[in-house]
Amino acid sequence: MELSKRVETLTPSSTLAITAKAKELKKQGYDVIGLGAGEPDFNTPDYILEAAKEAMDSGMTKYTPAGGIMELKEAIVRKFKQDNQLSYSTNEIIVTSGAKHALYTLFQVLLNDGDEVIIPAPFWVSYPEQVKLAGGTPVFVSALEENEFKLTPGELKKAVTDRTKAVVINSPSNPTGMMYSKEELEALGKVCLDHNILIISDEIYEKLIYTSDEHVSIASISSEFKENTVVINGVSKSHSMTGWRIGYAAGPEEIIKAMTNLASHSTSNPTSIAQFAALAAYEADESAINEMKKAFAERLDTIYRLITEIPGITCKKPKGAFYVFPNVKEAVKMNGFSNTDEWVKAILEEEKVALVPGSGFGFDDNVRLSYALAMDELVEAAKRIKRFVLNHQNK
Template sequence: MYISKRLQSIKPSPTLAIDAKAKALKAKGVDIVSFGTGEPDFDTPQNIKDAAIKAINSGFTKYCPVPGTPDLKDAIIKKFKEDNNLEYTREEVMASCGGKHSLFNLFQTIFDEGDEVIIPSPYWVSYPDMAVLAGAVPVFINTSDKNHFKVKPTEIEKVITKKTKAFILNSPSNPTGNTYTKGELEEIANICIKHNLLIISDEIYEKLTYDNFKFFSIAQVSKEVKEHTVVVNGVSKAFAMTGWRIGYAAGPKEIISAMTKMQSQSTSCPSSISLKAATEALNGDKSCLETMRVEFEKRRNYIVDRLNSIEGITCLKPEGAFYVFPNISALLEKKYNGKLINTDIELADYLLDEAKIAVVPGSAFGAKGFIRFSYATSMENIVEGLNRLEAALKK
């Protein structure tokens, strides 16, 4: 056996696995409505594509600096200043091959064997496995839909030990869409500072908030908190650039420098063409952001209302991202054709087989009895998918 024990200890991404299964069925001619992956159905804005084409035509196709080009770094610095009133230098920011890659670099950089990292549950599927790959031990705090899936500072303090090194925050959240207010973030920050924890703030859905919710980064709480925080963001979700693979991180100089060293021995620089496209995204016309946000808000309103009208389902209205995470526990332990559906995983399988809709079971996010719907798909698909859901559940 040549596969390392380290790799055997993790599992493939459940969201990508479900997406692959749905695409395989589509390739066979099966009409699948997918609520699986978190990928905007909008096209990348034309000005961004034009910048990439210009880069290709001008011969900008060689290696770039490992942490990104100076012009992209400056665009990232400008974004943090204008959007979050946070000031960083070029040495405190870097670009990687997606926000996921930024997090992977960070985990490999900061964790030693046996370090503990606190992860509120439900969580994005990759956090625990990335931690395990880095030798760290995930410590979960279970939250509930009764408190909007928010973790309380007292709950954080209860699980802190001498081995605890970091706390992961994701607001707006994948999979729940929940967001934290400025006051809530201040309380969490105070606990982390008190115990000298590094705060890992995943802010990839920053631009997707609804009902006039004002996004606030935990790094904005104070200068001291900023010095204990690494912010991870990217262009994938806000600018419909998932395939371009550009994420970025901002934080203390020594951590960013170490992440750059880590990246230099893995991917080196991100794609030169994508770097130019991301620079245009952050510097250019941003009217597309509001257009997409408004459409997502419309879809959110519809999908939440429809789900709550279905017997056995209760669904919170999220303030951000493009997911809903309904509680489907009342639908479990029911039979179809003599077969008992006991778990959210079995329900997701049933919906794919019977209703031809793809959803992600909550167990993938550490939350049994829930399923995740992504509404980053057309309203036509959402309506059709929910019609199929309702019909399948009546059976």
């Protein structure tokens, strides 16, 4: 059976591939440390688990409206008002089966064949694939490492054509952990307004920031920006609810209505029980989030120090998310490998440490390390990587 051309263009997820390989080695009895995970290692807080059980016991196990239960949409409205100084109506919000599904649905209703979406590199691996699945063309703009991997207004202007429909901004970023300031976002937003480009603002790591820098939603800068922005967010990272699959989008009512109509013919609705769990997440205080943030901040300080002590590896210190994105170009060269992918593969085979090569994120000289695992494992992983680099010097 011949498959669709859309599916044949897809590139497999590098993060999922490396995770699968690590799990395979673990099953074979090897002591593998996986640094590829894109999810918190903490369990979902107890009060959320209890809310889910209560929802099941109360019979909340049926279909819900395609765009999400009203109680959760109202909680999201309050969240935007409190956290981001943004005022949305419930008609401007759709609850989806994860933030990834929010993005997928948005691209499906937004793009026609040949429409272009500007994606700054390094980028999250699913952005370009989702654009392609919607018939669009991803346009990559490499952001300089010396600029903390952030897109500049000049770079954005150069990438604009008469086919440009949108630009994706991810802050804090996966894979770099970097974030944009209000001034940087304002400058990018002005370019988008001048060229009638929709801003897609992925803010899924909003709550995981470890510096004094404050997260700014680009939609909050002005009413014009808000009308030209779709904000993507969810509870997966902030509340350690990756498996519950609850995300959402907020933006112009006509876009949200189209997304809701599409969802009604695809998923029907996000899982009812998970929606009530997410409602509990947003109705509680942030003590559980703060506890997780404290642990991540300590891990970041440790893994950053240990990684930058390894010969041939340099790194910009992230401000948020739970990844570091070091440049390993010199280490790869020093170890006698022709590219980073081969170097990463050799480290997994020899030292049983799973890294994600930067090629999947559009940056061949870097690797992504997740520090969403126990401190002792992080320390051991860094020890093994250093041993590998030293053992292979000048080979």
